[in-house]
Amino acid sequence: MDGFLAAGTERRRTLKAPIGCVGIGLHSGRRVSLTLRPAVAGAGVTFRRTDLGVDLPARFDLVSDTRLCTALALPDQPHVRIGTIEHVMAALAACGIDDAVVEVDGPEVPILDGSAAPFIFLIDCAGIATTAMPRATIEVLKPVRVQDGEGPGAAWVALYPTETPGFEAALEIDFPSPVIGHQSLSLRVTESAFRAGLASARTFTMAEDVARLRAAGLALGGSLDNAVVVDGPLVLNPGGLRSDDECVRHKLLDVVGDLALAGAPLSARFAGSRSGHALNNRLLRALFADASAWRWRDAGFAATPAGQSVPQGVLEPVAA
Numbered sequence: 003m004d005g006f007l008a009a010g011t012e013r014r015r016t017l018k019a020p021i022g023c024v025g026i027g028l029h030s031g032r033r034v035s036l037t038l039r040p041a042v043a044g045a046g047v048t049f050r051r052t053d054l055g056v057d058l059p060a061r062f063d064l065v066s067d068t069r070l071c072t073a074l075a076l077p078d079q080p081h082v083r084i085g086t087i088e089h090v091m092a093a094l095a096a097c098g099i100d101d102a103v104v105e106v107d108g109p110e111v112p113i114l115d116g117s118a119a120p121f122i123f124l125i126d127c128a129g130i131a132t133t134a135m136p137r138a139t140i141e142v143l144k145p146v147r148v149q150d151g152e153g154p155g156a157a158w159v160a161l162y163p164t165e166t167p168g169f170e171a172a173l174e175i176d177f178p179s180p181v182i183g184h185q186s187l188s189l190r191v192t193e194s195a196f197r198a199g200l201a202s203a204r205t206f207t208m209a210e211d212v213a214r215l216r217a218a219g220l221a222l223g224g225s226l227d228n229a230v231v232v233d234g235p236l237v238l239n240p241g242g243l244r245s246d247d248e249c250v251r252h253k254l255l256d257v258v259g260d261l262a263l264a265g266a267p268l269s270a271r272f273a274g275s276r277s278g279h280a281l282n283n284r285l286l287r288a289l290f291a292d293a294s295a296w297r298w299r300d301a302g303f304a305a306t307p308a309g310q311s312v313p314q315g316v317l318e319p320v321a322a
Contacts, residue, residue: 012137012300014100016040018129022105023120025112028086028205028229029071031222034112036090038124041101043135046265047094049074049084050105056082060091060104062263062286068279070220072260085110088259088279093121095262096196097130100137116204116228118255122197139167141299142270146292148284159257159274159281161289167299168192171272173254179208181232181243185250191258200258202244203251209233257282264289269299 022037041048047060058064058074066075066083073085087104090111094102096118104111114120147160155176164170172188189195207221209231215221221229230248231238245251260282261268274281289295 012098014043014133014135014137015098016043016101016131016133017099017125018131021124021128023112023114023124025114026223026228027108027110028113028116028223029220030085030108030110032108032110034106034108034110036112037105038090038121038128039103039105040131041103043101043133045101045103047091047099047101047262048103049087050103051082051084051107051109052105053107054082057103058082058084060087060263061265062283062290065263065283068283070215070279072256072263072279072283083109086113087111088256089113089116089118090121090259091262092196092255092259093118093125093201095258095267096191096193096201097122097125098137098193098267099125099130100266101133113205113223113228116230117202117252118196118200118259119202122201136300137267139267139269139299140264141167141297142268142289142295143297144295146285146289146295148281148288150281155276157274157276157278157281159272159277159285161268161285162271162273164269164271167269169268169270169272171254171257173250173257173272173274173277175250175253175276177249179232180235181237182206182249185247187247187250187254189254191254196255196258200251200255203248203255204228204230204244205252206230206232206249209238253277261286266298 017040020037020039024035027034049058064074067073071086072088073083075083142161142163145162149156149158169191171191174186176184207229226239237243260279264286
C-alpha cells in the first residue's frame, strides 16, 4: 500500500516494534542515539528529547529554524529543540506511518548517510502495523502560493488541487555549479516512487561554503560520508553522485519531509522553484491560514475551524 495515496479504506499505521541507531548530528557534530517507537492510533508523530524528558509534536507551527535544516522548538521553551528532522519525517510519510515516537538524546536527528534511505531501512526492519482507525487526508481546494524575491529568478512554492487523490510534485533548482546547474523533476510521490527515486538522494553543499558554515557553528558533523560536496566541476565524494540529478531529488525529498508536518497526508499537487525549508514551511502556514483552501477527506473528521492549526493527536471524529 502506498503511504501517500488517499483512499477511503486506508487505516492509520504505526511501527510493529521499536528500533534504533546511533549517528552524528550534521550541524552539532554530536553523537546521537535515535529510536523509532510505535504510538497509539491518532497520536501522530512526536519527537521525544530523552535527555530532557520533553516531547515535541511534529507540527508545522512549531518550526523554529529553517537554516539548512528544519528544526522544531517549544514556543515557551526555545531550548527544547530538535533539528534536522526532515529526512526521518520524509521516510515516515512515504511509508505511510501516521503514528510514531522518534526518540533522540540530543538536539538533532543523526544525519546517517545524508539521505532518507537509512530511515526507510529502520522502518522496514521494525515492520508496519495497520490499526483500526481510518486515516484522514488534507485535500487542497484552491491554489496557495508563497514567494521569496521578485522577478524571473524568484524562489517560490505552491500547492494546487488535484483531480486524482494523492500527492504529485514538480520541482526545479538552479545552481551556478557546473555539476548541478538547472535540474528539474516531476513525479507522483507514492511509497514505491519515493523508495526508488528519492530516498537515497543525499544532502549537498559547495566546498567553498564549508568553512563559512563551520564558522557559524553549522555543519560541524559534516563529512563526505554524509553529504555530497561539490567543488567547481568536481564531486569530492569518492563514489561520485548516486544519480546525475541527485541534487534535485534530495531537494524534493526535503519537500516531502517538510510538508509531512501538515499532520496528515496532503492530497494536492506541489510545484516549486529554488525552494528550501523556509519556503516549504511558509507554504503550510499559508495553507492553514485560509480555511477555504483545504478540508478533511475520507475519514469522517470534522473540519478544523478557520485560523486554527492542525494539531496531531487531538482530531476528534465526527459522531455517527
